[in-house]
Amino acid sequence: MSGKRSIFEEVSDDQKQSAAQPGLIDRGRGGARRGIRIWLMLLFAMVVAMIVVGGLTRLTDSGLSITEWRPITGAVPPMNEAEWQAEFDKYKQIDQWRIQNQWMELDDFKEIYWWEWGHRQLGRVIGLVWAIGFVGFLVARRIPAGWTGRLLLPGVLGGVQGAVGWWMVASGVTQGEGMTSVASYRLAVHLGLAFVILGFLAWYIYMLGRDERDLMQARRAKEARLFSLSTGLMHFAFLQILIGAMVAGIDAGRSYTDWPLIGGQLLPPDATVLEPMWRNFFESPGLVQFIHRCAGYLLLIFGVVVWLRGRNSAHPQTRFAFNAVFAALLLQVVLGIVTVVYGAPWQIAILHQLLAIVLWTLILRARFLTAYPIATSLRGA
Template sequence: MATKPRAIFEDVTTTQRPAAVAGAIDRGRPDARRWVRLWLLALFALVVVMIVVGGLTRLTDSGLSITEWDLVTGTLPPLSAAQWQSEFDLYRASPQYELMNRGMTLQEFQFIYWWEWGHRFLGRVIGLVFIAGFLGFWLSRRLAPGWAGRLLILGGLIGLQGAVGWWMVHSGLQEGMTSVASYRLATHLGLAFVILGLIVWYANLLSRRETELLTARRQAEPRLFSMSTGLVHLLFLQIVLGALVAGIDAGRAYPTWPDMAGGFLPPDPLSLQPVWRNFFENAGTVQFIHRMTGYLFAVFALVVWLRASKSPHASTRRAFHYMLAAMAVQVGLGVWAVLSQAQLHVAITHQAVAVLLWTLVIRGRFLARHPIPATIRGR
């Protein structure tokens, strides 16, 4: 049947389009995405504090002050003189007391005890915050398929970190040991940064709706994403090497820069047998490797920054500007730590800025894959 001709100024009737379907996590409660992200940011803050307190625990040689692992009863510190004396007696039976702290007073013991107790208490708080948050969101149906699995992986790593922490402490309670094994310390710190990185990535994913992320992926910069992925891996290696340096107090071995005891290489870099031990236990060799990897990271970070500076997205360029600034500060702190023989305030600042740099590199990598398109006004 022929249709009736329409006058040139006649209104056109349009068919109403169905509303766009929200992404998976957006199909539940309307505030789910925002609240899950806030919960993750709270976990992020707790993990950062945990890393800093862990660094202070190591720098003050406090990590072996508690010689038992009591997940429930160990939550409470000693509350009476008798309990303090009991804890002190347990510590006095440890190799660290016998070989390094013989004659320590109860008051001196209490100082190192509080650092280790605080570190363990924070670990318990992180575990409880995760469990309470996950169950709350899951039971209220604020977690859509896909996100429950991601968050369970995060929870599994948090639980594993507790086990690794005790595995590390246990190594320092063996005969002849005055500190934890550097290999286990590096594993413990490395896992902490993996957990932190996962939280940062998840929080970035939740900062925008899934439909926005899908749209952003069409403007991704694959080359910059690939380069920043390599930068993340190199930074992770440098962080683990830093833990090895801390584990054997290698940061105090050669307080000169840019040389090491007057030369490019430290004296006797391969003096231990078998040779492979030098790369983990020789203070000069470990510090040298940490220095060289730091230089390599700085150069690579500059190359990635140059590539990012050509990005058409202002937010991506800005993210890598921040990364480069943090990298410059970290290099300066590294040199200062060497020259000061890893003084407490310098060493812990160096570790804290490592957390900042790690966060900024991951943020830059995220924006390389999910750029924020600039508005016309923004351009």
Template sequence: MAQKRSIFEEVGSDTKAAPAPQPGLIDRGHGGARGAIRLWLVLIFLLVAAMIIVGGLTRLTDSGLSITEWKPIHGAIPPLSDADWAEEFAKYQQSPEYKLQNSGMDLAAFKTIFWWEWGHRQLGRVIGLVWALGFVGFLAARKIPAGWTGRLLGLGALGGLQGAIGWWMVSSGLQGEMVDVASYRLATHLGIAFVILGLIAWYVLLLGRTEAQLLQARRGREARLFGLSTGLMHFAFLQILLGALVAGIDAGRAFPTWPDMNGQFFPADAFYVPGRPLWAAFFENPGLVQFNHRMAGYLLFAFGIVAYLKGRKSAYGSTRSAFLAVLCVMVLQVTLGIVTALTAAHLHVAITHQIGAILLWVLIIRARYFSQYPVAGSIRKGTQ
């Protein structure tokens, strides 16, 4: 029978002491090697950005069709002898581009365009190797944070898909009377590259803080600003695709005037494409394709101004700075776009314009991140 207890007896006096609170339970099982994985992703980010730039130079120098076969492994070894070069050149001489456009090209000129395309493909192989070594290493060491295995594996899957789409794009220029790759396929190829770049940028930002810090930061989430920056991101992606269509049919060299297009606001014969239906003009008519890219650029700029005006009212200094950075680069990018048109897509100007697109894309994603996970400032330090 249980003994009677005094009403004045302290509750729990004869029981074990309660366990002390343990901080960091949210991050337990989630930490992993966040810092090391972040550095690994930064390296892949830089390689992907370099590949986009080299891909742009490959397109601007008309080098993309110089290699007529897809050899993901064996193709890493370039021609090493005169016989190898002669064999590679003979394959190129069977392509429509050589027969219809470069029939007077000699071996020395062929080597120049060959190295651009080979370098572009080689970068792709390096990216794949860096991803595979890193992923397998972190996985084997069980250093991948909880919830991140699928994300990192998805990056590798997208990279593999991108390689296949790259060949799908190149193969379109090796048949019929094509002297360039199909612009639709070029836009797909570039679009996926920017998707990969954007995902890596987002992951790098997320890994910069612990799960507990992210959870705490999300309590200050600015929903309207996040939605606005998401819309800006989608619009910027559309503009990137329109720019790829311009590059795919060399539309940037057709109207070297601004703000008009060879003396007109709307280009003449904008809806005419020989032997093609009306809808094809939106993708294949140089005048209409460049007009759409210009108009989308103006609208994106206006959207960016609205986003900045909303962002500057944020309660967080880091968020305000992020939207200011977006606006500054957007002004630069619009200026570069105008100069690109005026110089008929001069190589140095055009590739700088493409680099500007990469920078703007990442800054928009960064502004979106700070809208979702703001950084609380300090009144004492003056960083509010």
């Protein structure tokens, strides 16, 4: 009968089975991973620039030139001589001008004003780039599943960073209190939050560089012990960054320029002369620099331990990542010593800060590869 079907019909040449479709786990979940990754890379580069410009603003003593926090109207700089003079008159009311910069004329003030204005303006541009990207991907429904909260986080932290920035500046905009710079611990919070934002951006960039299926498979090969060690190294490096910010906040890097001794002896002279005692850990140049040095030595020792463990990883790219971390750490220690010996000139000091960003990023990369190793075939090995 023509209506009957042969038991062999399913393997006949007349019909073809639909081909298997790999990657179903990513279907409907992938979103615009590549586009979002490029957007995050742009934000990452802008945050790096923000940190560098912030460092130069601090090194040129420009951070207190704008004495008001105007998130919207402050985007427009003075447009004529009358407006410039008004800004200069506001600056003349604070202690930094009265104690340190009475020699300044209007043209001198303009130089430091542009540094601080540029720093704040770059922050506004970063916020705008984040907002446009986030809203655009959200409206287009191109954000991968589970990523909306992650992509919202840098914007929220950026808003907090703006408030922290003014909280920092406000500590130096004083009258009659003798303050000529911002509080060092507030500077440390400000810089630390910038590195936190940078860390989230880097981690997301690493994750979006691989599809969900690859990450799920790689997670099964996680090197737990090495991940814990690299997490410890990350936290230790972050602590050293905070201490370095306090060094910069009180110009402690220029207080003692001998090495390996400090002030010609093992312990800095007059390290604990301030009262109450706790102030010395934030405001004593000798003690703060000494703490930064000791933390650097300990970080190097711990870095060696992590590096030796990382060399035993079964994955070549993970081993390479830890080699890169160790090389950057060694270079950073050497550059730190050079910075001290030469009295922290701005050219070397800003390079020291920039290398801290590189080291931070490399540590995050090595940590990521311990959590999501890249498998290598025997032939590739």
